[in-house]
Amino acid sequence: MKDDQHYIRDIAAMRTMMERSTKFMSLSGLAGILAGMYALAGAFIAHKYLYTEGRLAGLILLAVAVLILAVGSAVWLSWKKAAKRREKAWNPTAKRLAINMAVPLVTGGVLILILIANNLFSLMAPCTLLFYGLALFNAGKFTYEEVRSLGLIQIALGLTAAYFTNYALLCWAVGFGLVHIIYGMYIHYRYER
Amino acid sequence: MKILIESLHKAFESRIRLGIMSVLAVNDFLDFNALKDYLDVTDGNLATHLKSLEKEHFIGVKKSFVGRKPNTKYFMTKAGKKAFDDHLKALEKLIKSQR
Numbered sequence: 001m002k003d004d005q006h007y008i009r010d011i012a013a014m015r016t017m018m019e020r021s022t023k024f025m026s027l028s029g030l031a032g033i034l035a036g037m038y039a040l041a042g043a044f045i046a047h048k049y050l051y052t053e054g055r056l057a058g059l060i061l062l063a064v065a066v067l068i069l070a071v072g073s074a075v076w077l078s079w080k081k082a083a084k085r086r087e088k089a090w091n092p093t094a095k096r097l098a099i100n101m102a103v104p105l106v107t108g109g110v111l112i113l114i115l116i117a118n119n120l121f122s123l124m125a126p127c128t129l130l131f132y133g134l135a136l137f138n139a140g141k142f143t144y145e146e147v148r149s150l151g152l153i154q155i156a157l158g159l160t161a162a163y164f165t166n167y168a169l170l171c172w173a174v175g176f177g178l179v180h181i182i183y184g185m186y187i188h189y190r191y192e193r
Numbered sequence: 194m195k196i197l198i199e200s201l202h203k204a205f206e207s208r209i210r211l212g213i214m215s216v217l218a219v220n221d222f223l224d225f226n227a228l229k230d231y232l233d234v235t236d237g238n239l240a241t242h243l244k245s246l247e248k249e250h251f252i253g254v255k256k257s258f259v260g261r262k263p264n265t266k267y268f269m270t271k272a273g274k275k276a277f278d279d280h281l282k283a284l285e286k287l288i289k290s291q292r
Contacts, residue, residue: 004291007284013208014215021216021223021231092220092227 024093024143026085028077029192032184035070039176042066047169056121063128066176081192097142104135125168129158129175144191150183201283202276204249209234209242214277217252217269224266243267251276 019025042062049058075089082089108131115123133154140148154175161171205211212232216223223231229239246252251273255266269277 004288007287010208010211011284011288014211017212017215017231018219021227022219086233088230091230092223 020087020093022093022142024091024097025191026078026082026087026089026094027143027147027187028074028081029184029186029188029190031070031074031077032180032187034073034077034184036177036180036182036184038066038069038073039180040173040178043169043173043177047173056116060116093142097139100138100142101135104131104138107131108134122165122168123162125172126158126162126165129154129161129172131158132176133158144187146183146187150179153179201287202280204246204251204276205280207242209238210246213239213242213246213267214251214269214273217267218274218277222255222266222268224264228267246273249273249276 042065046059046062049055078094079089082091108127111131112124112127115121115127133151133156136147136151136154138151140146140151157171157175157179161168164171205214209232213228216228216231225239225243228243229236232239234242243252247254249272250270253268253270255268257264257266
């Protein structure tokens with residue numbers, strides 16, 4: 001007869017299997033920390049040189065650069081983490097996560113282009129926070145649960161930024177910079193050691 | 194005690210078969226490669242276990258084509274769901290009785 005330790009191990013294995021096949025757990029905390037640092041650097045440059053003088057082209061270029069760096073790091077580190085766990089990064093859970101984030105993100109992106117076309121620049125930064133927050137809230141079901149509360153924080157910051165437009169850049173730096181770094185460290189210490 | 198052990202289905206003695214049932218319990222459909230990835234097993238090994246579960250009518254197979262490549266998807270049948278649930282219940286009882 002098998003002892004009960006065996007069955008407890010069975011249950012543990014089932015739990016891991018179920019989680020592995022429904023949640024994308026290769027997301028890297030380190031990537032969050034890096035994204036936060038890029039965002040802080042970007043916000044600093046924007047504050048110093050661009051935002052007050054309203055140099056729109058420079059601002060957009062800077063934003064795109066920060067975005068590419070952040071997404072690039074996230075993809076690269078997730079890929080590495082998946083390889084370490086002997087999984088493929090681009091598996092069905094990753095696809096589900098990507099689709100569920102893409103809808104709010106693309107909506108936000110298009111809205112921001114519309115805002116630019118209509119000279120409503122003051123709402124640009126709040127909108128990035130809002131739609132990113134919605135995307136994260138949605139994503140929380142398909143990866144670490146903590147991502148859900150991260151989304152709520154970004155939404156709250158986005159609404160604050162939309163009302164107090166003078167503090168929009170500050171809110172943006174807190175949301176994309178500080179909060180990312182804090183969450184990245186949390187994920188890193190909780191799941192990656 | 195004896196009754197409890199008997200209600201643990203023999204098909205679920207292997208941890209790989211248990212793994213297949215676990216992932217199919219939370220995913221509607223999975224193809225062969227996805228299963229292989231999650232369970233970290235070889236092709237032949239996985240195929241054998243899938244066959245035996247299929248024989249028990251615990252899982253079903255749906256064949257289709259992606260472009261010109263054949264694609265086989267697996268899903269849990271009603272009988273499989275029931276057997277899996279019963280197995281879970283038996284495990285639960287077993288562990289409770291040990292306390």
